[in-house]
Amino acid sequence: MEDIKLDLGHVKISRQVLEQLIAKSLKDITGVHLIKPTLSDRIKEALGYTKQPGISIKVDDEQELSLEVAVNIDYGINIPEVARKIQDVVKQDVKKALDITVKDINVEIEGIERG
DSSP states (O other): OOOOOOOOOOOOOOHHHHHHHHHHHHHTSTTEEEOOOOHHHHHHHHTTOOOOTTEEEEEOTTSOEEEEEEEEEETTOOHHHHHHHHHHHHHHHHHHHHOOOEEEEEEEEEEEEOO
């Protein structure tokens, strides 16, 4: 008996879903904080346009993701160490939840927060 293969269509994932997943991953890392929305971010949100501040997603011709995340960190945290952790956790969470491989993640430390 031969295997039957069904094509049930395509799955599309919105940028908002990916941004929300990345934001959740970042919130779970101790000492890392999402940057606060600006006034223009809040106005856009009030008009129905939602975007996570500090998260930028680019898709290249090969359908590979490149991400840029801007965060604040707590004072006293080792910056290179936390940047690597952000890259590892986000890549792992995106792969696990969406089965998408992230090509690269650029981390920008926007500021340091005092606890």
